[in-house]
Structure formats: structure tokens, C-alpha cells
Amino acid sequence: MAKILYIDDEISALKAISAILKKEGYTVLTATSAEEGIEILKNSSVDCLLLDYRLPKMDGIDLLKWLRQSEISIPTIMLTAYGTIEKAVEAMKLGAHHYLVKPVDTQLLLNVLKEAIEKSKGNQKIEDIKSPFPEIIGKSKAMQEVFYIMQMVAESNANVLITGESGTGKELVARAIHNNSLRKSKPFVIVDCTTIPENLLESELFGHEKGAFTGASERKTGLIEIANEGTVFLDEIGELPMFLQKKLLRFLQEKEIQRIGSTQRIKVDVRVISATNRDLEKAVQEGSFREDLYWRLNVVRINLPPLRERKEDIPLLVNHFLNKFSKENNKPIPQLEPEVMELLLSYDWPGNIRELANVMERAVVLSPSGLISIKHLPRRIQEKTGWVAKNESSLNLLELEKSLIIKALNTTGWNQTKAAEILGISRKQLRTKMKHHGLLPKSEDE
Numbered sequence: 001m002a003k004i005l006y007i008d009d010e011i012s013a014l015k016a017i018s019a020i021l022k023k024e025g026y027t028v029l030t031a032t033s034a035e036e037g038i039e040i041l042k043n044s045s046v047d048c049l050l051l052d053y054r055l056p057k058m059d060g061i062d063l064l065k066w067l068r069q070s071e072i073s074i075p076t077i078m079l080t081a082y083g084t085i086e087k088a089v090e091a092m093k094l095g096a097h098h099y100l101v102k103p104v105d106t107q108l109l110l111n112v113l114k115e116a117i118e119k120s121k122g123n124q125k126i127e128d129i130k131s132p133f134p135e136i137i138g139k140s141k142a143m144q145e146v147f148y149i150m151q152m153v154a155e156s157n158a159n160v161l162i163t164g165e166s167g168t169g170k171e172l173v174a175r176a177i178h179n180n181s182l183r184k185s186k187p188f189v190i191v192d193c194t195t196i197p198e199n200l201l202e203s204e205l206f207g208h209e210k211g212a213f214t215g216a217s218e219r220k221t222g223l224i225e226i227a228n229e230g231t232v233f234l235d236e237i238g239e240l241p242m243f244l245q246k247k248l249l250r251f252l253q254e255k256e257i258q259r260i261g262s263t264q265r266i267k268v269d270v271r272v273i274s275a276t277n278r279d280l281e282k283a284v285q286e287g288s289f290r291e292d293l294y295w296r297l298n299v300v301r302i303n304l305p306p307l308r309e310r311k312e313d314i315p316l317l318v319n320h321f322l323n324k325f326s327k328e329n330n331k332p333i334p335q336l337e338p339e340v341m342e343l344l345l346s347y348d349w350p351g352n353i354r355e356l357a358n359v360m361e362r363a364v365v366l367s368p369s370g371l372i373s374i375k376h377l378p379r380r381i382q383e384k385t386g387w388v389a390k391n392e393s394s395l396n397l398l399e400l401e402k403s404l405i406i407k408a409l410n411t412t413g414w415n416q417t418k419a420a421e422i423l424g425i426s427r428k429q430l431r432t433k434m435k436h437h438g439l440l441p442k443s444e445d446e
């Protein structure tokens with residue numbers, strides 16, 4: 001069974017967690033300081049390191065740095081208290097495998113330990129690692145980084161700023177953070193700063209008393225108050241007018257709101273996740289966004305890269321959307337003709353994942369036979385990739401040719417020599433055409 005070194009200066013935690021691990025059959029070594037831990041690491045090999053961040057002299061981060069300098073690679077799980085998110089981020093950058101918030105949930109710890117040890121042994125295939133956020137599709141390095149940060153912040157109360165182009169999944173990520181937080185059973189309230197008219201935004205956010213202004217015939221509870229104990233998602237925060245920026249800042253500092261027309265201060269406990277597709281740093285420089293508010297919102301930053309920078313996620317997303325939309329439309333899951341995927345991979349996706357989702361939905365609906373071909377893609381995609389120019393005139397002929405080749409191959413059990421005979425061309429010509437139509441098996445495709 002695996003050997004774990006657990007370093008923590010808090011004796012009660014040390015005892016309790018060691019006991020749990022031993023009961024699970026692990027061999028547990030303990031140390032109460034980083035220095036003591038280093039002595040152990042010098043003399044024996046361990047399979048996993050469980051490391052408290054706050055330690056008397058050298059802290060957890062220092063120890064990670066020491067490991068790195070010494071070129072010792074041990075999967076490390078950091079334990080931290082609330083309020084040290086930045087440190088946790090630093091720890092992950094230094095190669096920590098995972099980060100858990102104290103007091104630690106026992107089952108979570110055991111799962112993470114098992115995963116860390118398996119992974120270090122190289123026993124685990126990427127496919128086997130269960131995504132912590134199954135509704136968010138993506139395997140690319142960029143998305144794995146996003147998942148890491150999401151996991152780290154989910155359980156904390158840190159404010160999160162999500163940036164990324166339109167359609168990259170900002171709202172999806174915000175919701176997932178809420179759903180994986182301790183606030184998950186409380187409201188997730190969305191405030192879209194662009195769709196609410198400016199003159200209404202203040203009372204939408206903070207509420208008002210009856211008679212506070214003309215038209216305020218009833219008392220109204222603001223969205224921030226409604227989100228109490230939950231999360232408020234401020235979408236397109238870059239559009240928030242100056243006077244509301246000031247008011248929002250005051251709320252973030254004091255954790256109190258005042259309804260319009262009221263002198264009463266109401267305590268509100270909400271976590272703020274904001275999102276923008278604008279360059280907020282630039283807005284700060286230009287003076288249209290308050291710098292102090294920017295720093296309050298931007299405790300942890302999650303940047304969602306555009307789809308064109310993580311094209312390796314496209315096939316996964318395509319599959320995901322084919323499944324989703326065929327289910328929604330009561331259709332069998334369609335197949336893609338090989339050149340369709342090629343085209344999808346060469347397109348730039350200015351509308352990112354939202355655009356890809358729309359394209360796949362349209363294709364599912366338009367393809368009657370359960371086979372999606374290029375003609376089921378919107379013309380802008382065909383055009384953008386130069387496909388139309390190349391193929392417009394010969395499209396139908398090419399399709400005809402392809403279907404003839406497939407027919408010939410099917411009749412001959414994919415015997416290329418016989419199929420070529422049927423078609424009246426040489427085997428070499430047939431192979432050239434098969435390659436062109438994406439019909440050659442990958443292994444033969446030189």
C-alpha cells in the first residue's frame with residue numbers, strides 16, 4: 001500500500017487525518033514542520049505528500065520550491081484555510097496536484113489521494129479521470145487549467161472575474177462554480193448589466209422602498225439581497241455605469257446594502273462572480289472603470305481562451321452537441337462525413353462555442369439521413385474556409401463520385417483492386433480518390 005507523508009503543525013489535525021489514512025491501509029509518516037519533512041524525504045521515498053500550507057518556519061510553498069529545486073517529484077496535496085486562495089494558486093503553479101480547504105472532507109481527501117497516487121504511477125488514462133465539471137466539455141491544456149482554478153475557488157468565498165470572448169462559456173463556468181460551492185443550495189442570481197436599462201439598474205441591484213421615486217409604488221427587494229447566502233453573477237460588468245460602480249464597491253467593502261429611499265443598512269452575504277468580454281485593464285487605464293472595484297472583483301481571474309486557440313476540444317464538443325441535439329430532436333445520433341470535421345477544425349469560430357453549438361443543432365435538424373455532410377453547414381463556414389470557391393462548381397459531381405466509390409467498395413467488401421475494376425480505373429487512381437474523399441483508413445493515409 002502507498003506511503004504518505006503528512007506535514008502539519010496542527011497536532012489535532014495530524015492525529016485525526018493520520019488515523020483515517022491508516023484505517024484505509026496507507027502507511028503514514030508525519031512531521032510537524034517543513035524542515036522535519038525534508039529530513040524524512042531525504043531518507044525515504046514516499047508516494048504522496050499531504051502538506052499544510054501554514055507551517056512555522058518554512059511554509060508549504062517553500063517546501064514545494066525545495067522539492068522542485070531538488071528535482072524530487074511527489075504528487076502533493078495542499079491543505080489550506082480559507083482566505084489563502086492566492087497561495088493555493090501559487091501552489092498549483094509550483095506543481096501541487098490538488099488543493100483542499102480545511103476542515104477537510106474525509107471522502108474528498110481519500111478520493112483525491114487515490115487519484116494523485118494513481119496518476120503518479122502513470123496508471124490512469126486521461127479518459128478515466130472524471131471531469132470535476134461534467135457539463136463543461138474540454139480536454140485542452142487551457143481548459144484543464146480552467147478546471148484547476150475552478151476547483152480551487154469553488155469552495156472559497158473569493159470573488160471571481162471571468163474573462164473571455166463572447167460564447168466562450170463564461171456563464172456556464174460561473175454557474176458551475178456556484179453549483180460546486182457551499183452555497184449551491186442557495187440562489188444563483190444573474191444580473192446582466194447590458195440588458196437592464198441604466199435608470200433601472202440601481203433599483204434592480206439594490207432594491208427600493210415604496211415611494212422612493214416616482215413610479216416606486218411598491219417596496220422592491222434588490223437582486224443582491226435576493227442572492228443572500230448565494231452567488232450573484234454580474235454579467236458584462238464592464239458596462240456598469242460609474243455611479244453604480246461606486247455603490248457596488250461600497251457594498252463589496254461593507255457587505256451591506258441600502259435600498260433606495262431607505263436609511264437602513266441590511267447585511268448581505270453574497271459571493272460575486274463577474275464576467276466581461278471587454279478589456280477591463282484598458283477600461284481602468286482609460287478611466288471608465290474604477291481601479292479599486294476592479295481589484296475587489298478580480299481576486300481570482302479565470303480567462304476562457306477562444307475556441308480557435310483550443311481546437312483540440314472541437315471533436316469532443318462536436319460529439320457532445322450531436323448527442324445533445326439529436327436527443328432533443330428525437331433523432332438518432334448522426335455521423336459526420338470525414339471532410340466535415342476537417343472543415344470544422346479549420347474554421348475560426350468567432351462566436352466560439354455558442355456558434356459551434358448552433359451549427360451542430362442546425363446540422364442535426366437539416367440532415368435527414370443521419371449523415372452530416374458539408375452542405376448541412378452554414379454557408380459562412382463553407383466560404384470562410386475557402387471550401388466553396390474550391391468546390392462550388394464540382395460539388396455535385398464530387399458527391400456523385402464519392403457515393404459511387406463507396407458503393408463499389410461496399411459491393412466488393414472494400415477490396416480496392418476489385419472496386420477499381422468495377423469503376424474502370426486503376427487501383428492507384430482509386431486510392432488517390434479515396435484519400436481525397438477521406439475514405440482511406442487512417443493507418444493507410446500517408
Ligand SMILES: Nc1ncnc2c1ncn2[C@@H]1O[C@H](COP(=O)(O)OP(=O)(O)OP(=O)(O)O)[C@@H](O)[C@H]1O
Nearest residue numbers: 135136137165166167168169170171172277353354
Ligand atoms: N466548454 C463547454 N462545454 C459545453 N458547452 C459549452 C462550453 N462552453 C460554452 N458552452 C455552451 O455554449 C453556450 C455559450 O456559453 P455561455 O453563455 O456561457 O458563454 P458566454 O461566455 O457567457 O457568452 P457571452 O459573452 O456572449 O454572454 C452555452 O449554451 C453553453 O452551455
Ligand SMILES: [Mg+2]
Nearest residue numbers: 170171235275
Ligand atoms: Mg454570457
